[in-house]
Amino acid sequence: TEDNMEALRQRNYGPAQYSAPNKHLIEHQFSPYVNNGGTTLAIAGNDFVVVAGDTRVSFGYAIHTRENNKLCELTDKCIIATAGMQADQVTLHKLLRTRMVQYKQEHGKEMSTTAIAQMLSNTLYYRRFFPYYTFNVLAGLDSNGKGCVFSYDAIGSFERYNYASSGTGQKLVQPLLDNQIALKNQQVERLEDLTEEEVVTLVKDTFTSAGERDIYTGDHVEIAIINKEGVRYELFDLRQD
């Protein structure tokens, strides 16, 4: 009967039925965080930097959109790529864009990449006790025109690297970058620095592999290449499953 079915449902699917001393006060817990998936990565070259992020936004097993931007151009020399919760990603990017304008008006010049790096850390730590669920990778050209990459945790701990990745595909991607860029566990030496074309090819191959095995990574990859001429974008297709 209906009543029996309802009782059965309550018993099997109710949250705190087992331990609640009475069945009227049931504890619900609202979680402000969700992981919308996705992977980002950045690789620094001698006079350029390549940043990339996939364009899928997921919610559990569902896909919200295949056409999202994880990359945000802060200055013509600096791009931030963010994985994690999309709501915090867009808010953080909006905040940073605002700060760029304020800095330009106060100082009469664009913010340098290293200054942005420190500022991002401070911004994230400001929310130490209710963090942005964001895993950021900042990439750009430093004041000498050399490529630099900074990787952050959710509360602003950061370090400068030659390459970094974040997101659901980080565990798949990072060891490959260790092996192919830093040439770890290989007895070969690189005679010439990597060119832009080689790095972009590596980024595409890396995302293709990540897309195969990580369910949250796929659809397209937005790739940005920053060099002294400015920023150039490429959109690369991935599996849609």
Next chain:
Amino acid sequence: MSILEYNGGCVLAMAGKGCVAIASDLRLGSQAQTIAFDKSKVFKLNDQCFIGLPGLLSDSQTFVDKLKFRTALYKLKEGREMQPSVLSHVTANMLYQKRFGPYFIEPVIAGLDENGDPFISAMDLIGAPVFAKDFVLAGTSSESLYGMSESLWREGLEPEDLFEVISQALLSAFDRDAVSGWGAVVHIITQDEIITRKLKARQD
């Protein structure tokens, strides 16, 4: 902390042209404490079959003894060696027998069947098997191993090239895992011979 992560460790197997390779790290730990760096997770059952058993070491050792018993009995009854595909089914069956109190291991099987064709398979701790053409893996660095293998593996690798590919994939993957590493061992199995090599790795 999951029981499968208590001892740490990982296993990777790949198929090549007329050959297979199976490799594991050498670390044995008790959570953060490293206890030994000579504990391979790969065991030879016969000239055709190798099995890697990452996970809880106690269950690894118990289970491999049971498998050695089963393969010896099979040889006596059938008068021939157990083929890797058969081993795969037997292992899956033995694991499912313990469905509600499982062995905390995730087997990886590699070998050549009697026609010399490569065979690799893996399964979860309750015996759900996967038969792959390219590579199979298990352990605490599984995601890293997926990333590396997916990028580095290609079809038709000869034994020497397969060795390079599997070594680079394993080394770079477990270097990003705190509870795996401390050296590695790789077995390359061909029709004519089995070559075992130890890899030089970061000792941390």
